[in-house]
Amino acid sequence: MYKKATPLFMVCETALHAGSGSDLGVVDLPIQRERHTSFPKIESSSLKGSLREAFENVLSENDDDRKKIHLAFGYDDEKKNDNVKAYFAECKQFQGAIGFTDARLLLFPVKSMRGVYAWITSPKVLEQFRRDLSLNIVTVPAGKLKSILQSNVPEIKSGESLVSSSDLIVNTQEENATKKKIVLEEYSFKASVDTTYCKALAETLAEWLFKTPSEGNDTYAFWRNHITSALVILHNDDFTDFVNLSTEVITRTKIDNAKGTVEDGALFTEEYLPAESILYSLVFSGPVFLPDEKKKLFTNSESPSNSQAETVLVTDFFITNLPEVVQIGGNATLGKGLVRTIPIK
Numbered sequence: 001m002y003k004k005a006t007p008l009f010m011v012c013e014t015a016l017h018a019g020s021g022s023d024l025g026v027v028d029l030p031i032q033r034e035r036h037t038s039f040p041k042i043e044s045s046s047l048k049g050s051l052r053e054a055f056e057n058v059l060s061e062n063d064d065d066r067k068k069i070h071l072a073f074g075y076d077d078e079k080k081n082d083n084v085k086a087y088f089a090e091c092k093q094f095q096g097a098i099g100f101t102d103a104r105l106l107l108f109p110v111k112s113m114r115g116v117y118a119w120i121t122s123p124k125v126l127e128q129f130r131r132d133l134s135l136n137i138v139t140v141p142a143g144k145l146k147s148i149l150q151s152n153v154p155e156i157k158s159g160e161s162l163v164s165s166s167d168l169i170v171n172t173q174e175e176n177a178t179k180k181k182i183v184l185e186e187y188s189f190k191a192s193v194d195t196t197y198c199k200a201l202a203e204t205l206a207e208w209l210f211k212t213p214s215e216g217n218d219t220y221a222f223w224r225n226h227i228t229s230a231l232v233i234l235h236n237d238d239f240t241d242f243v244n245l246s247t248e249v250i251t252r253t254k255i256d257n258a259k260g261t262v263e264d265g266a267l268f269t270e271e272y273l274p275a276e277s278i279l280y281s282l283v284f285s286g287p288v289f290l291p292d293e294k295k296k297l298f299t300n301s302e303s304p305s306n307s308q309a310e311t312v313l314v315t316d317f318f319i320t321n322l323p324e325v326v327q328i329g330g331n332a333t334l335g336k337g338l339v340r341t342i343p344i345k
Contacts (some may be wrong), residue, residue, distance in 0.1 A: 001059060001286060001288070002099055002137065002285060002286040002311075003137060003285065003286050003307065003308060004137055004139065004284070004285045004286070004311050004312075004315055005135060005137045005139075005282045005283065005284050005285070005319070006138075006139075006282070006283045006285065006315060006343050006344060006345075007132075007133055007138065007140070007281075007282060007283075007343070007344040008280065008281045008282070008283050008321065008342070008343045008344075009106075009208065009209055009278065009279070009341070009342040009343075009344075010042075010278070010279045010280065010328075010339045010340070010341055010342070011209060011276070011277075011278050011339065011342070012273060012274070012275050012276060012277040012278070012279075012338075012339055013275060013325065013338040013339065013340055014131060014275050014335055014336055014337065014338040015248050015272035015273065015274055015275050015336055015337075016042075016272060016273045016277070016329050016336060016337045016339065017029070017031060017270060017271065017272050017273070017329045017330045017331055017336055017337065018031055018032045018041075018043065018046050018273070018328060018329040018330075018337075019031060019032065019041045019329065019330055020032045020033070020269075024088075026269075027249055027269050027270070027271045028268040028270065029268065029269065029270040029271065030271045031247065031271045031272065032046070033264060034043045034102075034104075034152065036239065036241070037124070037240070038244055038245055039104070039105050039240070040105050040108075040243055040247070040273050040277075041102045041104055041105060041279075041294070042102065042103035042279065042281075042328060042329070043101060043102055044099075044100040044101055044102045044103075044281070046328065046329065047100050047102075047103050047281060047328065048073065048099075048100045050326055050327065050328040050329070051100075051326060052069065052073045052076075052323070054076035054322075054323045054326040054327075055069050055072075055073070055321060055322075055323075056069060057323075058321060058323055059321060063081065063084060064297055065321075066081060066084050067084055067087055067088075067297055068297050068317055070084070070088060071097055071288050071290070071294075071295060071297065071298060071314075072096055072097050072098045072314055072317060072318065073096045073098055074094070074095065074096030075088050075092045075093070075094065077245055087294075088294075091290055091291070091294055092238055094108040094149045094288075094289045094290055095222070095289045097285060097286055097287065097288045097289070097298065097311075097314045097327060098283060098284065098314060098318055099283075099284035099286075099287055100281055100282070100283055100284070101132070101281050101282045101284075102281065103280065103281040104125075104128065104129070104132070104279060104280060104281070105125065105243065105277065105278075105279050106121060106125060106129060106272075106278045106279060106280050107119040107120065107121050107205075107227075107231070107277070107278040108120050108121070108239070108243050108246075108274075108277055109154070109243060109274055109275070109276040109277060110184045110185055110242055110246050111184065111185050111246075112168055112182065112183065112184055112230070113170050113182070113183035113184075113315065114167065114168050114169070114170055114182070114183075114237065115167050115226070115230045117230070118163075118182070118184060118230045118231070118232045118278070119230055119231050119232065119233070119276070119278070120169055120184065120232045120233075120234050120239060120242060121232070121233055121234070121239065122233065122234050122235065122236045122238075122239035122240075123153045123154070123233065123235075123236060124236045124239070125239065126153045126233070127153050127203075129280065130148075130153070131147050132280075132282060133149050134149055135282070137284075138282065139197050140344065147200070147228040148197070148200055148201055148204055151200075151311075152195055153197070153233075154194065154197050154233065156200070156233060156234070156235050157235060158235040158237055158238060158302060159189060159190060159233050159235070159238070160189060160190045160191075160192070160235065161182055161189040161190065161191050161192070161232050161233065162191075162192055162193075162198045162232070162233040163191050163192070163193055163194065163195040163198065163230075163231070163232050163233075164194070164198045164199045164201075164202040164229060164230070164231040164232075164272050165193060165194050165199070165228065165229040165230075166180075166226060167229040167230060168182045168191070168229075168230055168232065169181065169182055169191050169193075170182060170183055170188075174317060177192070177310045178190070180192075184224070184232070184242070185246060186219065186291070187238075189234065189238070194233070198231060198233055199228070199231075201231065202227055202228045202229075203228055203306045204233035205231075205278075206223075206224045206227045206228050208226075208342060209223075209224075209227070209278065209342055210223045210224035211224075214222070217332060222315070227234045233305065236285045240243075246274075247271050247272060247273060247274065248271070248273075249269055249270070249271050249272075249273040250268075250269065250270050250271075250272060251267065251268075251269050252267075252268055252269070252270055253266055253267050253268075255268035270331075272336065279331060283315075283318060283343065285311050285314045285315040285318065286310075286311055286314070287307035287310040287311055287314075288310055288314070296308070298310050298314055298317070299313075318343075319343050319345055322341055322343060324340060324341060324343070325338055325339065325340050325341070326338075326339055327339070333340070
């Protein structure tokens with residue numbers, strides 16, 4: 001049983017294709033989606049496999065580190081290291097000490113007439129976010145984020161929007177507040193500046209996702225400022241339309257080297273979650289399910305049988321060694337699927 005859950009945010013630095021296989025619809029290779037909402041997601045198995053590979057690339061030299069990867073993620077046949085294979089020779093079947101939920105979509109980028117683009121979300125997404133982060137095994141530090149989770153998500157009507165600032169409003173000179181609008185893609189929405197929930201949420205996410213560095217260049221200054229001024233809450237139906245119709249769909253071909261033309265049947269379309277999309281997952285941690293002599297790498301010397309102490313060490317191992325940027329999904333050789341990871345410590 002997992003005893004602790006760490007929220008993990010993911011910001012897509014490049015377009016991401018977590019595929020669901022071929023399809024008979026308009027898009028040949030669609031992305032993974034929730035069945036009941038059709039919102040884009042990343043399956044927990046895809047996420048776990050990508051993060052495990054990232055850990056294996058980073059912790060490739062030390063035998064103890066490689067053993068910890070197996071203890072944390074579950075045993076996978078170790079073909080390259082005889083010492084590690086021998087360590088697990090008699091106990092290869094066990095549950096990993098780390099688990100993952102599906103990565104849910106939190107913010108989706110769409111083109112805006114003002115401000116270049118906006119990040120959109122909806123009450124359904126925010127209520128799910130609040131429910132996920134309110135589980136009794138999730139630790140959320142006190143502050144703005146905790147107060148946001150304790151607040152009710154505002155109700156909103158179809159065709160209307162709540163915005164974090166007036167920067168997206170196209171008719172800023174309009175004195176009548178009920179006539180102010182934003183334009184996303186080719187659709188206009190009545191806009192209301194929400195200085196309470198929407199603005200507070202934007203400032204909270206800016207604080208977590210695009211932190212100000214203690215020293216050196218402020219790499220994420222633009223995005224930190226942008227999210228505070230370009231966060232939009234839409235009605236659930238309007239949000240659903242955007243995440244279904246405004247993903248990137250790329251047409252790809254294969255060229256016949258002999259003829260220099262497209263090969264027969266080699267034209268296909270592929271769907272991507274666009275860059276700047278923001279997702280989140282919960283990373284579960286628990287004790288190692290092995291005899292004491294095998295799990296000693298995650299054992300506190302002062303209390304060797306304390307499962308809570310093991311859970312803390314497993315969590316620290318994950319957070320400490322998690323690469324800042326990982327590759328998730330297909331087409332890695334095309335630069336796709338680069339994701340920046342932000343765990344809430």
